[in-house]
Amino acid sequence: MSPFQASRNTARDLLRPEVLASLKNLDLVARSVVEGVMIGMHRSPKFGFSQEFAEYRSYNEGDDPRFIDWNVFARTEKTYIKRFLGDTNSHLMILLDASASMGFGGPPVSKLRYAQFLSASLAFLAARQHDAVGCMVFDEEVRDYRDPSTRSGKLQGVLHCIDSATASTGTKFDKPFSKFREQVSRRGLVAVISDFYCDIEELLAGVRPLAWHGQDVVLFQVLDKEELNPEFKSNVLLEDLETGEAIEVAPQFMRDAYPQRIRAHIDELKKAAAGIGADHVLVNTSDSLDQALRNYLLFRQRRK
Amino acid sequence: MGLLAPLFLLGVFAVALPIWLHRLQAQSSDRKAFSSAMLLETAKQQVHVKKELKYLLLLAARILLLVLMVFAFAKPFLTVPPNAIISTASGTHLVLVDTSVSMDRAGVFSQVQAEASRAIDGAPADALIQLLSADSSMRVVTALTNDKSTSRSALGSLSASALRLDYGEVMSAVERLADSLPPPVTLHFVSDFQASAMPVRFSDVVPAGIAGFEPHVVGTGEPFNWSVDFLRDNSDGIDVGLSGFGDRERIANVDLLLNNVVVDSRGLSQTGPHVLHFDAPDYEEGENRVVLRINTDDDLRADNNRYHVVDNDPPATIPLLTLNADSLPVTYLSAALESAGDYRVEPMIIGEFDPRVLSRYRWVVIDEIGFIDQQLEQALTEFLENGGNLLAFAGDRAASLESLPVTGHRQSATSVRPQAGDFLAIGQMDVRHPVLSGTEGWQSVNVSRSLSLDVPDGDEVLIRLENNEPFLIEKRVGQGRILLMPASLDNRWNDLPVRPVFVSFIIESARYLSGVNQIPKTYIAGATLPLALTGNSSGQVVDPDGNSVLSLADTTREQQIRLNKPGFYEVYTPQGETVVAANVDPLESDLRKVSQEVLDRWQDATGGQPLAGAGSFNAEEAETVELWHWVLFLLALVVIAESILGNMHLTPRRMERA
Secondary structure (H helix, E strand, O other): OOOHHHHHHHHHHOOOHHHHHOOOHHHHHHHHHHHHHHOOOOOOOOOOOOOOOOEEEEOOOOOHHHEEEEEEEHHOOOOOOEOOOOHHEEEEEEEEEEEEEOOOEEEOOOOOHHHHHHHHHHHHHHOOOOEEEEEEEEEOOEEEEEEEOOOOOOOHHHHHHOOOOOOOOOOOOHHHHHHHHHHHHOOOOEEEOOOOOOOOOHHHHHHHHHOOOOOOOEEEEEEEHHHHOOOOOOOOEEEEEOOOOEEEEOOHHHHHHHHHHHHHHHHHHHHHHHHHHOEEEEEEEEOHOOOOOOOHHHHHHHHH | EEEEOOOHHHHHHHHHHHHHHHHEOOOOOOOEEEOOOOOOOOOOOEEOOOOOOOOOHHHHHHHHHHHHHHHHHOOOEEOOOOOOOOOOOOOOOEEEEEOOOHHHHHHHHHHHHHHHHHHHHHHOOOOOOEEEEOOOOEEOOOEEEEOHHHHHHHHHOOOOOOOOOOOHHHHHHHHHOOOOOOEEEEEEEEEEEEEEHHOOHHHHOOOOOOOOOEEOOOOOOOOOEEEEEEEEEEEOEEEEEEEEEEOOOOEEEEEEEEEOEEEEEEOOOOOEEEEEEOOOOOOOOEEEEEEEEEOOOOOOOOOEEEEEEEOOOOOEEEEEOOOOOOOHHHHHHHHHHHHOEEEEEEEEEHHOOOOOHHHHHOOOOOOHHHHHHHHHHHHEEEEHHHOOOEEOOHHHHHHHHHHHHOOOOOOOOOOOOOOOOOOOOOEEOOOHHHHHHHHOHHHHHOEEOOEEEOOOOOOOEEEEEEEEEEEEEEEEOOOEEEEOOOOOOOOOEHHHHHHHHHHHHHHHHHHHOOOOOOOOOOEEEEEEHHEEEEOOOOOOOOOOOOEEOOOOHHOOOEEEEOOOEEEEEEEEEEOEEEEEEOOHHHHHHHEEOOHHHHHHHHHHHOOOOOOOOOOOOOOOEEEEEEOOOHHHHHHHHHHHHHHHHHHHHHHHHHHHOO
């Protein structure tokens, strides 16, 4: 085994959920994930911000002066902004579902904690590329909200917003998303991180307007392995974390019928996402986080 | 503590039910949180049997509830010792005095009182003393006391009765009494110890629970007594059996008294058994009081008179309504009724019969009910409603009628007659009925024809033929009754009149319908005279001393009286007046004592037999306090607790389902 291979494996081991769970600092988790992802990629991913030149446009008040092409200014004494591929994705909004069902899973990490890692990693990755990052934590209502910004120090606020989310009550997409649309006017990347235990039509009612307004929507569906392949040896009384409803289920059902139902639900969600031009990424909390992130980045690259 | 119904304790096994139920659970005990029930499907309901029990407090309440219920059904009780009984080191001294008729000998009862007094004085100072007397039954004269003067003074109230004493019976009563007395119990028995009072089994005179037995023999010396063993009257006269006890040859004179007048006398030259015959005296009409009196100065005067009642009633006239006084049914009925000597049949032609005379008779006979015309039917119905009775038979005339007069029985349309030459036998009989209980030989009766009648509810069929048709019916009309045989006695319908059972049947029917039951006229003193047998409990009884036995209240409710005195008792009932005689039991007349050997054996055998549970009080006499009321109250409290606990446990389940 080469030293490089060994170091890469060691770094990836560090990104396993159980290892990340021991890290209390979400910033550190995000850094570790992103660095781990970068180590594994052959070339830098283009996440939202592209280094390839696309066009010039006149500088308008409010634009970042760092992007003024000074060479053009020297020649023409006019200020122009260089625009690059992916410039339309310069905003990243992370919509994190903090409903009670997200508290399911583990050990070592619950779905919510895993979603927080994922959110932080996305935020760090975007900030690393100087994209504006904001976040909204929601369940039935909007619990916390941070405007997207590229200013230094804003990332810490976003990470704190993500880190402070706790699982509670049920999930609704219409009301929080409606408010979200009122807050965000610029187009960008919207990452919705949830388990999506909801009616698909209800979800689409919230997400579809975003897509129609030009937002690039990505649905990260975070599920635990116990949800994907539950294993029970006897009848068990399962209590819904959100509604409190208790249903006794047979092991045969959980072994045979339930995986088919969850798979059908995932497929339906994926189909619905595709229908509105959104991406759907299934994230298994038992997978290492960099793997999940890398899969998504590769997926985005293939789409471009 | 005891249980009146301990078998109910088996119900305790029912506690297994709540224990098992508490191990059952409709839902799985494994409860897990799950992200969403959106995709789940409820499994088929299963009952899970758990190893561990749940809701232990509720289970305990339910088990307690069942146990209390079982306990309440088992009827627990506490026995509380009576306060009157106090313990003493010297125990109890029972002084039992024989007051049977044999103690009525001259000078003997004063010996009895002296011996009893000596027994009382001889008891330890701290001993409890109880004075008892016994003849045909044992009586407590004084309560338990250590005051000897009380017991001594009570002796003065004792006197000899006219009743017999059986040592076996009285010792059995002593045994039951001793069971409840503070031990040790010493029995002082003051008696003449007649051999004739000993029971067949010697063990019957040995009471358990008696620590000491002291016989006090009175009436010592060679007894001399004459007594009457029996007195029988018959058509030839009166036969009397006498016995003389004692070696002394002393003359005795015997007088026969009829209604208080000496009608004959005899002399007896020596003791021993004698049988005397007296010619039939000239009895007066009605009941005659016969007394055989022994005139002698023997030891026991109480048995010197023998009382007897001779009935000399004229035969009662029975009107027999018929169309032909020379017919066969009249002949048969007259012969049967007059054979008993108590009845005289007077045939009366129906057409000439004046219904107004019916009220003179208790009952009438009619050989063919079909000949009753409308006027006679009305009179007979009135006669029956006022308490008269009717014995009726049916014949060809009745067979032609749709329904019978007076009885109202309709002939059945489904009547099936036997073929010519065939006979029906008697099928079922109510042998408990007074008319039939004393008859035998019905199975030999052959019936070739009878009316098939519809028997309405309320009528009683006493005899059925083998084809289930009624052959003797009893019908109540008002206060009277009808015995109806739906067949003729003219030899063509059946052969009953020529069978031996016919006479007994007619005689029993006559007794039944006349309302006069045959009761014995002579009793042994101490026997019970059933007043109900005389027809009605309402009445009065006058004893040989001329005193009324029944109080005013008892005249309508007393069902029997005890004949405690020898002599004639006059019994007055709504049915009339009768006289019964009571005599001293001849066994009491034999004054010979038990041998000294038997007495020693009796004394040796009695005592030193501790009674089971001796030293404690008698459970029968101790006060019993039933506890089931309290158990029921406790049960009610547990039910409330169980309801509260059950509701508390059910609430979370309801919330889960909600």
